[in-house]
Amino acid sequence: MNTPFIRNHHYNLIKKQVGQLQHACNNGADPKVVEAVEFNALSHILDSFPETTDSQKHILEQFVGLRKTEEFQQYLFSLEPYLEEFSQVTGKQITKLFPKNKKLKTPDLNVMDRRKISYLGWVDIATQKLFLVYHLNGQTVGVQGRYTPANKGVCFLCNGIGDVALFSAITKSKPANASPDYYKAIGNYMCVDSHTCNQKITDVRVLEKFLQEVLY
Numbered sequence: 001m002n003t004p005f006i007r008n009h010h011y012n013l014i015k016k017q018v019g020q021l022q023h024a025c026n027n028g029a030d031p032k033v034v035e036a037v038e039f040n041a042l043s044h045i046l047d048s049f050p051e052t053t054d055s056q057k058h059i060l061e062q063f064v065g066l067r068k069t070e071e072f073q074q075y076l077f078s079l080e081p082y083l084e085e086f087s088q089v090t091g092k093q094i095t096k097l098f099p100k101n102k103k104l105k106t107p108d109l110n111v112m113d114r115r116k117i118s119y120l121g122w123v124d125i126a127t128q129k130l131f132l133v134y135h136l137n138g139q140t141v142g143v144q145g146r147y148t149p150a151n152k153g154v155c156f157l158c159n160g161i162g163d164v165a166l167f168s169a170i171t172k173s174k175p176a177n178a179s180p181d182y183y184k185a186i187g188n189y190m191c192v193d194s195h196t197c198n199q200k201i202t203d204v205r206v207l208e209k210f211l212q213e214v215l216y
């Protein structure tokens, strides 16, 4: 029985790091350079798993010594049984997270590969709203905000450059002495297409910090 422990963003990070090593190998880089890239990749990957067991570490380290494209592909393939799924969220649960939205369209998780999802994100064009659902510290949370399409830019979640929109969410917390009409909005540019974003995100700390700021 393989216990899944590799989340989507981990897998993206591994693919990226191993891809860089593969690139160095394919371009006939000096063996010393290849070794340096390999060392760098290994430390980046292991750093993103602060709580691994020895056997998990062993699984992750299997790319060390590989030099051929098909070997790297085989390595990535060997990780698939360890990919951890994004926990199931039903349409009902999503509706509860956003009670003020009467005709909320919810994404269907059954048609998605939940191993390849870090967060759920979708846009309601009619109301110009963006919805985001994530499992934060064991709790399913949702944030909604205004969605304003922008030009090309850097996404705050995946750091990728592409079509972005300004996602502006209003925080729930208020300072103790705030006036009744006080509000604070947090705006960030993020990928228009959450599917693309989920394929690129390698770190969820920025997302988690953002959710903390908006929700608590």
Ligand SMILES: [Zn+2]
Binding pocket: 155, 156, 157, 158, 159, 160, 190, 191, 196, 197, 198, 200
């Ligand atoms: Zn993104």
